[in-house]
Amino acid sequence: MTSDTALPLLRVTGLRKHFGRDEIIRGIDLDVAPGDRIAILGASGSGKSTLLRCLNFMERPTAGRIVLGGKVIGTERSGHDGKIEVSYSESELTRVRQRVGMVFQQFNLFPHMTALGNVMEGLRTVKGMARDAAAAKAQGQLARVGLEDKADVYPSRLSGGQKQRVAIARALAMEPELLLFDEPTSALDPELVGEVLRTIRTLAEEGRTMLLVTHEVGFAYHFANRVLFIADGVIHEQGSPDEVLKHPQQARTQAFLARHNEFQF
Amino acid sequence: MNHNWNFDAVWANPEALLAGAAGTLRIFTICLVLGLSLGLLVGLGRYSVRQWIYLPASAFVEFFRNTPVLVQILWFYFALPMLVPFEISPLMAAALGISLNSAAFSGEIFRGGIQSLERSQWEGAQALGMTDAQAMRRIILPQAIKRMLPALTNRAIEIFKMSTLASAVAYVELLQQGKLIASINYNPIEAYTVIALIFFAFLYPLVQATYVLERKLRQGD
Numbered sequence: 001m002t003s004d005t006a007l008p009l010l011r012v013t014g015l016r017k018h019f020g021r022d023e024i025i026r027g028i029d030l031d032v033a034p035g036d037r038i039a040i041l042g043a044s045g046s047g048k049s050t051l052l053r054c055l056n057f058m059e060r061p062t063a064g065r066i067v068l069g070g071k072v073i074g075t076e077r078s079g080h081d082g083k084i085e086v087s088y089s090e091s092e093l094t095r096v097r098q099r100v101g102m103v104f105q106q107f108n109l110f111p112h113m114t115a116l117g118n119v120m121e122g123l124r125t126v127k128g129m130a131r132d133a134a135a136a137k138a139q140g141q142l143a144r145v146g147l148e149d150k151a152d153v154y155p156s157r158l159s160g161g162q163k164q165r166v167a168i169a170r171a172l173a174m175e176p177e178l179l180l181f182d183e184p185t186s187a188l189d190p191e192l193v194g195e196v197l198r199t200i201r202t203l204a205e206e207g208r209t210m211l212l213v214t215h216e217v218g219f220a221y222h223f224a225n226r227v228l229f230i231a232d233g234v235i236h237e238q239g240s241p242d243e244v245l246k247h248p249q250q251a252r253t254q255a256f257l258a259r260h261n262e263f264q265f
Numbered sequence: 266m267n268h269n270w271n272f273d274a275v276w277a278n279p280e281a282l283l284a285g286a287a288g289t290l291r292i293f294t295i296c297l298v299l300g301l302s303l304g305l306l307v308g309l310g311r312y313s314v315r316q317w318i319y320l321p322a323s324a325f326v327e328f329f330r331n332t333p334v335l336v337q338i339l340w341f342y343f344a345l346p347m348l349v350p351f352e353i354s355p356l357m358a359a360a361l362g363i364s365l366n367s368a369a370f371s372g373e374i375f376r377g378g379i380q381s382l383e384r385s386q387w388e389g390a391q392a393l394g395m396t397d398a399q400a401m402r403r404i405i406l407p408q409a410i411k412r413m414l415p416a417l418t419n420r421a422i423e424i425f426k427m428s429t430l431a432s433a434v435a436y437v438e439l440l441q442q443g444k445l446i447a448s449i450n451y452n453p454i455e456a457y458t459v460i461a462l463i464f465f466a467f468l469y470p471l472v473q474a475t476y477v478l479e480r481k482l483r484q485g486d
Contacts, residue, residue: 056392058388058391058392090396090397091396093391094394094395094396095394096390097391097392097393097394098393098394101393102392103386104385104389104392106385107383108385108386108388108389109389110386110389110390110404110408111408112408112411121393121403121404122393122394122395124402125393125395125399126394126395126399135410167402170393171392171393174393174394228318
């Protein structure tokens, strides 16, 4: 449960993101407490993925402030027109990304490396670990996602579900404080979705702090302690899974859920 | 026309052919290493968002792509020594011309190869906390080089063939020796036939070897 007194791990205030003239995120405030499991739902184009991608700076926010572990990210200074401009150094962003891991919709595995090589890569190149230590740790992470026997296999020989589990192991190996999942099952064949969701659920049971953008409403209900419904680049409705998914107050949330439950019986 | 083929004069002096082969291999190796490594730098430069890197790299590519190598070699051999206070040997002039020209062409191969990689590979690397330089070295370049291998192979073969242009400044390589043999013995048919066959004997296995390498590199896909 989120308590109001817990220091947020991540605090987002006034977040905005433009792509050219299009304003995709139009002012989002969000606190993430340690242990939070937040499911982010919304229609295509609502800005939910962009919100997630701003949190590890895959996208640079146009405006707003992101505070991680009590420290403001970026260097703020007043621009000509009194607006606050923020600049980010590469070394700062690489440090942030080590603390905020990400799992992508399309896995983004490195095809020229084996499963083990993929999981070892961050440990070796970013953390500078010795080969043996990195290999041992990576092997342990593969075991956690049930793929210890696939260590020497290249991504092209893995199923979509296995690829995504390798990608999860790769992110976990860096020991992030916060893990972002960007529609982790959207690129999978329906019969492969379950194995990935089960892996994510195990992480939830370990008390990891996670943000999950998803279309799997049923999974969101069981996974999350908080649900955000995003529409037109703002948080349209938020609350417990019960509040947002079973008893939505806003018409757009109701319409969205009705569409997603259309063929359920 | 009825020519009596007689290769005796060509084989009479094997040292001449060996010296030529050694010279060809020497200039090929120098130009391959210089041309490709300089080409990589130029290619990265053409990929840069910084204008002070991008503009000189682009100017270099355009200049050396759009002037003939033979003109460059002759310029380095005859014109450059009049402008600088040191001697230019035939090897230096030929190696400069061929290397710089190859750098311009292979630079475009490197740039294209790097650009062909999906954004998602950059993001996968960045999400782990890699710097752009680390991502380039560990994730992007290894995959790009695999894709570029056919084009780089062609470049290597071109460099090997271009080495014959060094004969224009009397550098001792295979063609230069062939010319010498032909003019001493009045046997251009045999002399140039042998030279052509020696080139084929070098290049054919080289091409086959790169096919094998390509297959091995593809095992991960």
